[in-house]
Amino acid sequence: MQFSISLKTPFLNPFSSTIIVPIFIKKMISMASFNSNHFSSTITHHHLAIENNSSSSKSPLDSCKSMKHLKQLHSQMIRNGDIHDPIEQTRIIRFCCNHEVGDMDYARILFDQIPEPSLVIWNTMIQGYSQRKSPQSAAFLYLEMLERGFGPDNYTFPSLLKAFTREIALDCGKGFHAQIVKFGLDSNVFVQSALICVYFLSGQINIARRLFDKSSKRDVVSWNAMISGYNKIHCYEESQKLFIEMEKEKVQPTVVTLVSIASACAKLKDLQTGTQVHQYVKDCRIEATLKLENALVDMYAGCGRMDLSLELFENMKLRDVITWTTMVNGFNNTGQVNRARAFFNQMPERDYVSWTAMTNGYLKANRFKEALEIFREMQAANIRPDQFTMVSILTACAQLGALEVGEWIRVYIEKNKIKKDIFVGNALIDMFSKCGDVENARKIFREMTRRDKFTWTAIIHGLAVNGHGQEALDLFCRMIGSSITPDEVTYIGVLSACTHAGLVEEGRELFVRMISDHGIEPNVSHYGCMVDLLGRAGKLREAQEMIANMPMKPNSIVWGSLLGACRVHKDVDLAEMVARNLLELEPENGAVYVLLSNLYATCNRWDDLRKIRKIMTDKGIKKTPGCSLIEMNGVVHEFVAGDRSHSQSNEIYSKLDKMSRDLKLAGYVPDTSNVSLDVGEEEKETALYQHSEKLAIAFGLISSGPGITIRVVKNLRMCVDCHRAAKFISRLYEREVIVRDRLRFHHFRHGLCSCKDFW
DNA sequence: CTATCGTTTT
Incomplete structure (x- = not known):
């Protein structure tokens, strides 16, 4: 075999490049063929029989809790010769592969000493690597297995495919699918469900769907795999549809189905279906597991019903860190940060998700300093943050203009090898932009290997507000050139680039192209941008016309833009008209009075200024303190x-x-x-x-x-x-x-x- | 084999 040398090499750092290795595997999968004669179905049955026997007899391994203990038992076995017993071999390897504290390197040493490993042992090893998120190791072992003349069975693929990352799924999914068909394992529902998951993972939803639709024996697990697949890509409506279809076909939901559906209800704020799920549990038609109760707590919280969420929470016999975090989130999302904090403080244990959730609560409440404080507390508590945490902290830095902390976080991410995903990159761009550090924002942007709509929008907006309007527009062209579709937010950045750079004609053209090229109907904010653009350039009449021709009611931001323009261009009469409109909308808006009084002062209209000051005092209107x-x-x-x-x-x-x-x-x-x-x-x-x-x-x-x-x-x-x-x-x-x-x-x-x- | 909590742009 041409790839035997590399197979013998101890392989595989699971953190190594996810790009090079899968391509390697991909090639190997396409080359791999099963061409051995000494494999037969009798061997499978023989080994299955051994497995059944072994599970019924007692072993000292059953009570083994650590690798140290396992090594003692292992040396005992070597002394008394039990090590040659295939049953004991399987047991000891299974411990290393399946137990929490199991050591795969040790498993591999044992495995290499077995001249003829059984299929069960191969599968166990593959499963061990998969559970430890070493998909490359699992795949290589699979190839080695083929090479040594063993064919896979129904147990091989589900565990092998389970470890796939998105990249591997994309590169190798089809290759493994071909293998599955070749070995005639594609009619097995377990294998099918695993394949469905792989296709969802790689974003090939249509293939997953086809697999599911044409499958002759769909069972509830395939349904569940489809529903959870749609959940993972945030197509919750599709999950609901499948659930309804499933009921029609008289497939009984399992607890897994209900967890997924409750989760979808939380996202869709579908209290009605959510309550039905809860009722199903209350009617004892399914056992309420902790995961299901957690999903229901989240469902009520997602629907804004913290009362019901709390009631369920209090009645739960068992709660875990997820239950508590769900409650913290629930309060955060209903604007009750202090209550969330109280729950957070009461938590028996907090993990990095809980800390991140609390940080996000403070962000949502515009309490940015407290969000930063949470990170300090988290450090003090020795909790290792992940990329989600980093994004939250960077958001706080961005809001506070805390460049030093932001830069510190960037270094922290490097030093601690925190995954620099696209979210982190986007948050870094935003942080640097909002701290006025354009150079670093550009640098992050340049260094990102993948860029999405948010990346481009962040850099365009960042450049625009920092006074690099033309550069922002150039980048917008590059964005279109790289086939990223802008959305309505991108266009806000683009139009404000024009505004801040005084590029009136470009702005007008882009406003038209937004509709014609990208089918985006301008919303009130876009009209606000246009009013701003025209107003600042002194085209007050056109700005007025823009407002008059708006298909929707102008809001205070639109009027505010025009009022701002009146101030710059000292048009008191128009300003008064605008202010009247504005105060009709928001009678308590102190900023309007301030803007108007500043304008009166600029134009030496002292009587008017006194009048407006009096109105402010009489009405008790306070301006927002600077x-x-x-x-x-x-x-x-x-x-x-x-x-x-x-x-x-x-x-x-x-x-x-x-x-x-x-x-x-x-x-x-x-x-x-x-x-x-x-x-x-x-x-x-x-x-x-x-x-x-x-x-x-x-x-x-x-x-x-x-x-x-x-x-x-x-x-x-x-x-x-x-x-x-x-x-x-x-x-x-x-x-x-x-x-x-x-x-x-x-x-x-x-x-x-x-x-x-x-x- | 399938399942629950936390991430970005105006």
Whole structure:
């Protein structure tokens, strides 16, 4: 045999490249043939008989709990000669292959000492490798088995196929299928179900479906494999359809069916079917296992019925970490983070899924600092995170602009060999973009081997808001060129690239092509982008027309865009009209009053300004307090205007004083137009220089060495005066200052801003 | 052989 040499080589790091090895296997599978004469069905029966006998007699191995103990028993067997007994051989290998603490390397040593292993032993070895997620080892052993003249049986393939990864399934699925047909094992339902799973894994749903449809003896396991397959690819409606069909064909569901269906109900928020499943259990038509109860708890939680979920939870006799995590998730998804945390704290044990779930709860509640805190606690508890955890933490970093922590996480992923899947890559791009680190966002993007819609959308949007509109559009062209279909979110990034770069004509064209080329009906956000695009470019009339011709009711974001444009282009009359519309929609929206009063101030319409201030006081309308974040040495510091709560407050304020003097000497004149009227000129200045972003920048200046970039995240839009001051700071102190505001980035360098004072 | 919890873009 041509591949005997490699087969003898101790093989196979399961973590080795999943690309090279499967191709190797693929070739071998296509070359492999079963051409031995010394295999016969009598051997199979003989060995099956041995297996049956062995299960009925007692063995000291039955109570064996560790490899150490096993080795003792093994040496005993060698001493008294039992080691030559095929029954004992099978038992000892089975321990190594099937037991939790079993050691496959030891199994392999024993196996290599058996001159004529039985088919049962071959199957056991294959199963052992499969259970330990070493599909390559399992496949190679299968090939070795063929080579040595053994044919597979109904037990061989189910365990072999079970270990497949997506890549292997894609590369070798058909090859193994061919083998199965060749050995005449394709009519076995066990083998068929395993094949169905392989095709689902490799995304070849149609083949799986055909296999299922034309199969003559479908049993409930094939149905279950189909249903769980559709669940895995998130086609829950299809799962439900199959369930209904299954009932029609009078196939009795098993507990596995119900678990899958309950899970589908959770995702579909199908309380009706979910309740039926629960009723089926209550009627004792099926035994309620822990997994089934967990699925039902999740089903109620998914349907938003935490009351019912909790009731079931409390009545459960046994709960595991999944039960608890499901409850934590349930509370998180119904906006009850604190309650989720209380459950989380009560958990008897927490695994990395539980920690990630809690992190996501804080993310959902916009409590990003607490999300980061969870990761620190997780580290302290010595729980190893996985790629899901990394994505959550990176999301928190992105929201907080915490570049240091984000970068630390990137290194952590490398060092700890955490799987860098497409989600992680996308989250890294987003994190770097949202921290204003375009260079690193580009780098991650370049280095990704697979890119999906989210990857492209993330980089396009990241470049757009950081002031690289043209580059974003170039990438959009490349995206189309590589046959990735953009969605409505991608187009938001694309249109905002046009807006931030002032590319009006390109924007108009893309808006049309969105519909004609990709069949995406623009939603209210796209109209918002267009209004923004036209408005910022000073085409206020066209922006108005755009709103008038919208097929849906404009929302506050659309009106807000136009109002913002009125401010930039000082069109008070239009602004008043817009503000009226806006306040009709959201009478309590403080931002509208602020925008309008700023506009009145800019245009010296003091009477109107007083009026609107009075309305605000009378109605008790508060504006959202401005808040700025800055990360220093991995800690996120938060400032609001006039904040004195920071431990280094004194230093910060003396730095501000010095900054104010330096800046004035350099020619900076404060822009007090946006400050309340009722205070004197000097107080106005004080109010200005206590703005949260100035506090954050001052803190950044005193806390970092020369030349270090200062990065600030602000929850609102940057005010005109802070923008002016930041330009001076960047020149005077030779510091790059990057401020992310609500809508875009301002990269201040050498006295200029990337937004070209247009925002 | 088939099954339950956590991940990304406006």
